[in-house]
Structure formats: C-alpha cells, structure tokens
Amino acid sequence: MKSILMLRACFFAVALILTTSVSFAQQLNIDKQKKAIQGYDPVAYQEMNKAVKGKSTLAVQFEGAIYWFDNNRHKELFLASPRKYVPAYGGWCAFAMGDYGEKVEIDPETFKVIDGKTYLFYNKYFNNTLTDWNKAETRLKKQADSNWKQWEKGTQPKK
Numbered sequence: 188m189k190s191i192l193m194l195r196a197c198f199f200a201v202a203l204i205l206t207t208s209v210s211f212a213q214q215l216n217i218d219k220q221k222k223a224i225q226g227y228d229p230v231a232y233q234e235m236n237k238a239v240k241g242k243s244t245l246a247v248q249f250e251g252a253i254y255w256f257d258n259n260r261h262k263e264l265f266l267a268s269p270r271k272y273v274p275a276y277g278g279w280c281a282f283a284m285g286d287y288g289e290k291v292e293i294d295p296e297t298f299k300v301i302d303g304k305t306y307l308f309y310n311k312y313f314n315n316t317l318t319d320w321n322k323a324e325t326r327l328k329k330q331a332d333s334n335w336k337q338w339e340k341g342t343q344p345k346k
C-alpha cells in the first residue's frame with residue numbers, strides 16, 4: 188500500500204512539472220516550431236551589442252523555446268548560463284508589458300540591454316516603442332516586472 192501511495196505521489200509530481208513547463212512555454216513569444224526571437228542569437232545582444240541572426244544548425248532548446256546562435260562560442264556561453272541570455276518578459280515587447288500588460292510582438296533588431304538583461308521592443312509603422320520606454324524606463328520596468336509575474340502565473344494582468 189505504501190509503495191502505491193509513493194508511486195501516485197511521484198506520478199502527480201511529474202504531471203505537475205510537465206503541466207507547469209507547458210504552461211510556461213505557452214507564455215513565451217515563440218513561433219509554431221518553438222523558435223524564439225525569430226531566430227536571432229540571444230547572446231549577441233549582450234556580447235556584441237548587436238542583433239545577429241542565428242543559424243538553425245546551432246540551435247538549443249531551453250524551457251520550451253529553441254534558440255539559434257551565430258557561432259559555437261555564443262552557443263557555449265548560453266549553455267553555461269541560459270537565464271542570463273533569455274530575453275525579459277518571455278521575449279515580448281517590454282514597453283507593452285509595462286504600459287498595459289499585453290503580449291505584443293517585437294522587432295528583434297530593436298533592443299536594449301539593462302543590467303545584463305535583454306529587453307526587446309515593437310518597432311513597426313513609425314512606432315518604435317524603445318523611444319517611449321526610454322522616456323519612462325524606471326516606471327515601465329517596474330510595472331512590466333509586475334505584469335510579467337501575472338502572466339507567469341497564467342493570469343492576464345489587470346489594466
């Protein structure tokens with residue numbers, strides 16, 4: 188009887204972990220193939236201060252998303268410390284996350300690195316949200332952090 192209870196507890200724990208990782212992956216800005224940042228190299232933002240397209244042959248899966256890298260050195264840096272290079276807010280637009288708590292697509296070439304973390308922004312149709320972010324960065328970052336915590340819990344932030 189005791190072994191059956193232990194088996195059920197283990198099964199429940201595994202199911203909970205799988206459910207949690209699936210729901211977190213659903214929060215990420217990834218395409219149907221689970222590719223993150225539209226194939227841009229997450230390490231290049233911080234190491235080169237540039238947006239660089241990665242290669243599908245240098246891909247790594249991490250927490251439900253697939254990241255592409257420009258070179259083996261970037262891939263190795265990512266593998267050594269993935270959380271350092273994964274963009275903030277699941278890869279969604281930082282301004283939109285801070286201003287109204289919404290998940291908005293990004294332009295992977297519009298970014299800012301703040302305290303060792305990459306923030307991505309929407310930039311289309313004469314609307315570069317990085318410009319607006321820079322005007323109120325402290326307030327927007329604080330609100331975006333709060334809003335993202337709600338998304339991570341699976342609930343949409345209140346407006």
